[in-house]
Amino acid sequence: MTGGRVGELLSSKPINQEITKMKANICASLLLTAVITLPAFGAPITNGDFDSCTFDGWQKDTDGWGDISVGQDFVVTNAAGNCAGTLQIDGTGTEAFFANTLFQSIDIGSAPSLSFDITIDSLLNSSASGFIADYFVVAFGDGSGAFYNADGQLGTIIEQQINGLASFSLNIMLSEALRSMANLTLEFQLLPGVGIDGFTDGGLSSLTVDNVALNTFDVTAPTTLFLISSGLLALSLRRRKNSRGDV
Structure with a gap:
Protein backbone atom coordinates (compact mmCIF):
# COMPACT_ATOMS: atom_id res chain seq x y z
CA MET A 1 0.00 0.00 0.00
CA THR A 2 1.48 3.39 -0.98
CA GLY A 3 1.96 6.32 1.39
CA GLY A 4 -0.71 8.35 -0.39
CA ARG A 5 -3.32 5.58 -0.01
CA VAL A 6 -2.55 5.17 3.70
CA GLY A 7 -3.11 8.86 4.21
CA GLU A 8 -6.35 8.72 2.24
CA LEU A 9 -7.65 5.77 4.29
CA LEU A 10 -6.77 7.37 7.64
CA SER A 11 -8.39 10.62 6.67
CA SER A 12 -11.65 8.90 5.64
CA LYS A 13 -12.31 7.19 9.01
CA PRO A 14 -10.78 7.59 12.50
CA ILE A 15 -8.54 4.64 13.39
CA ASN A 16 -10.48 3.84 16.59
CA GLN A 17 -13.70 3.52 14.61
CA GLU A 18 -12.01 1.07 12.20
CA ILE A 19 -10.78 -1.09 15.13
CA THR A 20 -14.26 -1.09 16.67
CA LYS A 21 -15.79 -2.29 13.41
CA MET A 22 -13.17 -5.00 13.09
CA LYS A 23 -13.95 -6.31 16.59
CA ALA A 24 -17.66 -6.27 15.84
CA ASN A 25 -17.24 -8.27 12.63
CA ILE A 26 -15.02 -10.88 14.28
CA CYS A 27 -17.44 -11.26 17.21
CA ALA A 28 -20.35 -11.70 14.80
CA SER A 29 -18.46 -14.45 12.98
CA LEU A 30 -17.69 -16.26 16.24
CA LEU A 31 -21.30 -16.03 17.39
CA LEU A 32 -22.45 -17.49 14.07
CA THR A 33 -20.02 -20.37 14.55
CA ALA A 34 -21.31 -21.02 18.07
CA VAL A 35 -24.93 -21.59 16.97
CA ILE A 36 -24.10 -24.08 14.22
CA THR A 37 -25.24 -27.62 15.09
CA LEU A 38 -22.71 -30.19 13.92
CA PRO A 39 -23.84 -33.68 12.84
CA ALA A 40 -23.89 -36.38 15.54
CA PHE A 41 -21.17 -38.80 14.56
CA GLY A 42 -21.06 -42.33 15.91
CA ALA A 43 -19.20 -43.20 19.06
CA PRO A 44 -15.64 -44.37 18.37
CA ILE A 45 -14.84 -48.07 18.31
CA THR A 46 -13.42 -49.04 21.71
CA ASN A 47 -9.87 -50.37 21.46
CA GLY A 48 -10.26 -50.76 17.70
CA ASP A 49 -6.49 -50.61 17.22
CA PHE A 50 -5.81 -53.01 20.12
CA ASP A 51 -3.19 -50.58 21.45
CA SER A 52 -3.93 -51.87 24.95
CA CYS A 53 -2.71 -55.29 23.77
CA THR A 54 -5.88 -56.74 25.31
CA PHE A 55 -9.45 -57.46 24.20
CA ASP A 56 -10.77 -54.56 26.31
CA GLY A 57 -13.96 -53.18 24.73
CA TRP A 58 -14.57 -56.38 22.76
CA THR A 216 -15.80 -39.07 10.66
CA PHE A 217 -15.07 -35.65 9.23
CA ASP A 218 -13.61 -32.98 11.53
CA VAL A 219 -15.72 -30.06 10.38
CA THR A 220 -15.42 -27.86 13.48
CA ALA A 221 -12.11 -26.18 12.69
CA PRO A 222 -12.75 -25.62 8.94
CA THR A 223 -16.21 -24.19 9.69
CA THR A 224 -14.84 -21.78 12.28
CA LEU A 225 -12.00 -20.74 9.99
CA PHE A 226 -14.40 -20.18 7.10
CA LEU A 227 -16.75 -18.01 9.13
CA ILE A 228 -13.99 -15.89 10.65
CA SER A 229 -12.40 -15.49 7.22
CA SER A 230 -15.76 -14.45 5.79
CA GLY A 231 -16.13 -11.79 8.49
CA LEU A 232 -12.66 -10.44 7.86
CA LEU A 233 -13.25 -10.43 4.12
CA ALA A 234 -16.47 -8.45 4.59
CA LEU A 235 -14.60 -5.98 6.79
CA SER A 236 -11.85 -5.62 4.21
CA LEU A 237 -14.34 -4.95 1.42
CA ARG A 238 -16.15 -2.37 3.52
CA ARG A 239 -12.90 -0.59 4.35
CA ARG A 240 -12.04 -0.45 0.65
CA LYS A 241 -15.40 1.13 -0.10
CA ASN A 242 -14.91 3.68 2.68
CA SER A 243 -11.43 4.51 1.41
CA ARG A 244 -12.97 5.34 -1.99
CA GLY A 245 -15.66 7.47 -0.33
CA ASP A 246 -18.52 5.06 -1.36
CA VAL A 247 -21.64 4.90 0.81
Whole structure:
Protein backbone atom coordinates (compact mmCIF):
# COMPACT_ATOMS: atom_id res chain seq x y z
CA MET A 1 0.00 0.00 0.00
CA THR A 2 1.48 3.39 -0.98
CA GLY A 3 1.96 6.32 1.39
CA GLY A 4 -0.71 8.35 -0.39
CA ARG A 5 -3.32 5.58 -0.01
CA VAL A 6 -2.55 5.17 3.70
CA GLY A 7 -3.11 8.86 4.21
CA GLU A 8 -6.35 8.72 2.24
CA LEU A 9 -7.65 5.77 4.29
CA LEU A 10 -6.77 7.37 7.64
CA SER A 11 -8.39 10.62 6.67
CA SER A 12 -11.65 8.90 5.64
CA LYS A 13 -12.31 7.19 9.01
CA PRO A 14 -10.78 7.59 12.50
CA ILE A 15 -8.54 4.64 13.39
CA ASN A 16 -10.48 3.84 16.59
CA GLN A 17 -13.70 3.52 14.61
CA GLU A 18 -12.01 1.07 12.20
CA ILE A 19 -10.78 -1.09 15.13
CA THR A 20 -14.26 -1.09 16.67
CA LYS A 21 -15.79 -2.29 13.41
CA MET A 22 -13.17 -5.00 13.09
CA LYS A 23 -13.95 -6.31 16.59
CA ALA A 24 -17.66 -6.27 15.84
CA ASN A 25 -17.24 -8.27 12.63
CA ILE A 26 -15.02 -10.88 14.28
CA CYS A 27 -17.44 -11.26 17.21
CA ALA A 28 -20.35 -11.70 14.80
CA SER A 29 -18.46 -14.45 12.98
CA LEU A 30 -17.69 -16.26 16.24
CA LEU A 31 -21.30 -16.03 17.39
CA LEU A 32 -22.45 -17.49 14.07
CA THR A 33 -20.02 -20.37 14.55
CA ALA A 34 -21.31 -21.02 18.07
CA VAL A 35 -24.93 -21.59 16.97
CA ILE A 36 -24.10 -24.08 14.22
CA THR A 37 -25.24 -27.62 15.09
CA LEU A 38 -22.71 -30.19 13.92
CA PRO A 39 -23.84 -33.68 12.84
CA ALA A 40 -23.89 -36.38 15.54
CA PHE A 41 -21.17 -38.80 14.56
CA GLY A 42 -21.06 -42.33 15.91
CA ALA A 43 -19.20 -43.20 19.06
CA PRO A 44 -15.64 -44.37 18.37
CA ILE A 45 -14.84 -48.07 18.31
CA THR A 46 -13.42 -49.04 21.71
CA ASN A 47 -9.87 -50.37 21.46
CA GLY A 48 -10.26 -50.76 17.70
CA ASP A 49 -6.49 -50.61 17.22
CA PHE A 50 -5.81 -53.01 20.12
CA ASP A 51 -3.19 -50.58 21.45
CA SER A 52 -3.93 -51.87 24.95
CA CYS A 53 -2.71 -55.29 23.77
CA THR A 54 -5.88 -56.74 25.31
CA PHE A 55 -9.45 -57.46 24.20
CA ASP A 56 -10.77 -54.56 26.31
CA GLY A 57 -13.96 -53.18 24.73
CA TRP A 58 -14.57 -56.38 22.76
CA GLN A 59 -16.70 -59.41 23.58
CA LYS A 60 -15.73 -62.99 22.69
CA ASP A 61 -18.08 -65.84 21.89
CA THR A 62 -17.43 -69.53 21.22
CA ASP A 63 -20.24 -71.60 19.67
CA GLY A 64 -22.91 -69.23 21.01
CA TRP A 65 -21.98 -69.89 24.65
CA GLY A 66 -20.13 -66.67 25.34
CA ASP A 67 -16.53 -66.31 26.44
CA ILE A 68 -15.91 -69.89 27.51
CA SER A 69 -12.75 -70.81 25.66
CA VAL A 70 -9.61 -71.47 27.69
CA GLY A 71 -7.59 -72.52 24.66
CA GLN A 72 -6.12 -70.58 21.75
CA ASP A 73 -9.42 -69.50 20.18
CA PHE A 74 -8.69 -65.82 20.97
CA VAL A 75 -5.17 -64.44 21.28
CA VAL A 76 -3.59 -61.00 21.15
CA THR A 77 -0.72 -60.97 18.70
CA ASN A 78 2.14 -58.52 19.16
CA ALA A 79 4.37 -57.64 16.22
CA ALA A 80 7.12 -55.32 17.45
CA GLY A 81 4.69 -53.42 19.68
CA ASN A 82 1.82 -53.39 17.18
CA CYS A 83 -0.91 -55.48 18.80
CA ALA A 84 -3.95 -56.99 17.09
CA GLY A 85 -6.80 -59.33 17.98
CA THR A 86 -6.61 -62.83 16.48
CA LEU A 87 -9.30 -65.50 16.26
CA GLN A 88 -8.27 -69.12 15.60
CA ILE A 89 -10.19 -72.29 14.78
CA ASP A 90 -9.84 -75.89 13.66
CA GLY A 91 -6.50 -76.52 15.39
CA THR A 92 -5.30 -78.75 18.20
CA GLY A 93 -5.23 -75.77 20.61
CA THR A 94 -8.74 -74.48 19.82
CA GLU A 95 -12.07 -75.54 21.25
CA ALA A 96 -14.79 -74.15 18.96
CA PHE A 97 -16.86 -76.61 16.95
CA PHE A 98 -18.99 -74.08 15.04
CA ALA A 99 -17.62 -70.55 15.30
CA ASN A 100 -15.54 -68.03 17.21
CA THR A 101 -16.85 -64.47 17.17
CA LEU A 102 -15.28 -61.18 18.25
CA PHE A 103 -17.76 -58.33 18.52
CA GLN A 104 -18.78 -55.09 20.23
CA SER A 105 -21.83 -52.86 20.40
CA ILE A 106 -21.55 -49.74 18.25
CA ASP A 107 -23.34 -46.47 17.58
CA ILE A 108 -22.91 -45.51 13.95
CA GLY A 109 -24.63 -42.13 14.24
CA SER A 110 -23.84 -40.33 10.99
CA ALA A 111 -20.37 -41.79 10.49
CA PRO A 112 -20.01 -42.22 6.71
CA SER A 113 -17.77 -45.28 6.70
CA LEU A 114 -16.25 -48.19 8.58
CA SER A 115 -12.64 -49.22 8.07
CA PHE A 116 -10.56 -52.14 9.32
CA ASP A 117 -7.51 -54.23 8.52
CA ILE A 118 -7.69 -58.02 8.52
CA THR A 119 -5.19 -60.77 7.85
CA ILE A 120 -6.20 -64.38 7.27
CA ASP A 121 -4.03 -67.48 7.21
CA SER A 122 -4.35 -71.26 7.23
CA LEU A 123 -1.95 -74.04 8.08
CA LEU A 124 -3.17 -75.97 5.04
CA ASN A 125 -4.10 -74.66 1.61
CA SER A 126 -5.53 -75.91 -1.67
CA SER A 127 -2.26 -77.63 -2.56
CA ALA A 128 -2.66 -80.02 0.39
CA SER A 129 -4.55 -83.30 0.07
CA GLY A 130 -7.85 -83.27 1.91
CA PHE A 131 -7.88 -79.49 2.30
CA ILE A 132 -11.26 -78.06 3.35
CA ALA A 133 -11.26 -74.27 3.49
CA ASP A 134 -12.30 -72.56 6.69
CA TYR A 135 -13.90 -69.15 6.24
CA PHE A 136 -14.59 -65.82 7.93
CA VAL A 137 -17.45 -63.33 8.04
CA VAL A 138 -17.59 -59.62 8.89
CA ALA A 139 -21.11 -58.27 9.43
CA PHE A 140 -23.42 -56.19 11.57
CA GLY A 141 -25.71 -57.94 14.04
CA ASP A 142 -28.75 -56.91 16.06
CA GLY A 143 -28.86 -59.63 18.71
CA SER A 144 -31.28 -61.81 16.75
CA GLY A 145 -28.61 -63.99 15.17
CA ALA A 146 -29.14 -62.40 11.76
CA PHE A 147 -26.30 -60.70 9.85
CA TYR A 148 -26.58 -57.40 7.97
CA ASN A 149 -24.44 -55.73 5.32
CA ALA A 150 -23.35 -52.09 4.97
CA ASP A 151 -26.74 -51.26 3.37
CA GLY A 152 -28.64 -52.51 6.42
CA GLN A 153 -29.95 -55.50 4.44
CA LEU A 154 -29.63 -59.17 5.33
CA GLY A 155 -26.15 -60.29 4.32
CA THR A 156 -22.53 -59.65 5.26
CA ILE A 157 -19.97 -56.91 4.78
CA ILE A 158 -17.42 -59.46 3.61
CA GLU A 159 -17.36 -63.27 3.62
CA GLN A 160 -14.49 -65.32 2.23
CA GLN A 161 -12.80 -68.69 2.40
CA ILE A 162 -9.31 -68.92 3.85
CA ASN A 163 -6.75 -70.47 1.53
CA GLY A 164 -3.33 -69.51 2.82
CA LEU A 165 -2.14 -66.03 3.73
CA ALA A 166 -3.92 -62.86 2.61
CA SER A 167 -4.43 -59.33 3.95
CA PHE A 168 -7.11 -56.69 3.40
CA SER A 169 -7.50 -53.01 4.28
CA LEU A 170 -11.14 -52.07 3.76
CA ASN A 171 -13.08 -48.82 3.95
CA ILE A 172 -16.81 -49.54 3.69
CA MET A 173 -19.41 -46.82 3.04
CA LEU A 174 -22.37 -47.12 5.43
CA SER A 175 -26.05 -46.70 4.62
CA GLU A 176 -28.29 -44.39 6.65
CA ALA A 177 -30.56 -47.41 7.20
CA LEU A 178 -28.10 -48.68 9.82
CA ARG A 179 -28.69 -45.62 12.03
CA SER A 180 -32.21 -46.70 12.93
CA MET A 181 -31.22 -50.26 13.87
CA ALA A 182 -31.30 -51.02 17.60
CA ASN A 183 -28.71 -53.09 19.49
CA LEU A 184 -26.28 -52.89 16.58
CA THR A 185 -23.04 -54.85 16.88
CA LEU A 186 -20.00 -55.19 14.65
CA GLU A 187 -18.96 -58.84 14.39
CA PHE A 188 -15.86 -60.66 13.15
CA GLN A 189 -16.53 -64.40 12.92
CA LEU A 190 -14.31 -67.36 12.07
CA LEU A 191 -15.86 -70.71 11.10
CA PRO A 192 -14.45 -74.13 10.18
CA GLY A 193 -15.03 -75.73 6.80
CA VAL A 194 -16.72 -79.13 7.07
CA GLY A 195 -16.57 -81.97 4.55
CA ILE A 196 -19.46 -84.23 3.51
CA ASP A 197 -18.38 -86.66 6.21
CA GLY A 198 -18.90 -84.00 8.87
CA PHE A 199 -15.20 -83.58 9.64
CA THR A 200 -12.80 -80.67 9.16
CA ASP A 201 -9.28 -80.94 7.78
CA GLY A 202 -7.78 -80.14 11.21
CA GLY A 203 -5.62 -77.38 9.74
CA LEU A 204 -5.48 -74.29 11.98
CA SER A 205 -6.91 -71.10 10.47
CA SER A 206 -6.72 -67.57 11.84
CA LEU A 207 -8.37 -64.18 11.41
CA THR A 208 -6.42 -61.17 12.69
CA VAL A 209 -8.28 -57.88 13.18
CA ASP A 210 -6.78 -54.41 13.62
CA ASN A 211 -7.42 -50.66 13.14
CA VAL A 212 -11.19 -50.91 13.36
CA ALA A 213 -12.71 -47.42 13.13
CA LEU A 214 -15.85 -45.46 12.36
CA ASN A 215 -14.59 -42.64 10.17
CA THR A 216 -15.80 -39.07 10.66
CA PHE A 217 -15.07 -35.65 9.23
CA ASP A 218 -13.61 -32.98 11.53
CA VAL A 219 -15.72 -30.06 10.38
CA THR A 220 -15.42 -27.86 13.48
CA ALA A 221 -12.11 -26.18 12.69
CA PRO A 222 -12.75 -25.62 8.94
CA THR A 223 -16.21 -24.19 9.69
CA THR A 224 -14.84 -21.78 12.28
CA LEU A 225 -12.00 -20.74 9.99
CA PHE A 226 -14.40 -20.18 7.10
CA LEU A 227 -16.75 -18.01 9.13
CA ILE A 228 -13.99 -15.89 10.65
CA SER A 229 -12.40 -15.49 7.22
CA SER A 230 -15.76 -14.45 5.79
CA GLY A 231 -16.13 -11.79 8.49
CA LEU A 232 -12.66 -10.44 7.86
CA LEU A 233 -13.25 -10.43 4.12
CA ALA A 234 -16.47 -8.45 4.59
CA LEU A 235 -14.60 -5.98 6.79
CA SER A 236 -11.85 -5.62 4.21
CA LEU A 237 -14.34 -4.95 1.42
CA ARG A 238 -16.15 -2.37 3.52
CA ARG A 239 -12.90 -0.59 4.35
CA ARG A 240 -12.04 -0.45 0.65
CA LYS A 241 -15.40 1.13 -0.10
CA ASN A 242 -14.91 3.68 2.68
CA SER A 243 -11.43 4.51 1.41
CA ARG A 244 -12.97 5.34 -1.99
CA GLY A 245 -15.66 7.47 -0.33
CA ASP A 246 -18.52 5.06 -1.36
CA VAL A 247 -21.64 4.90 0.81
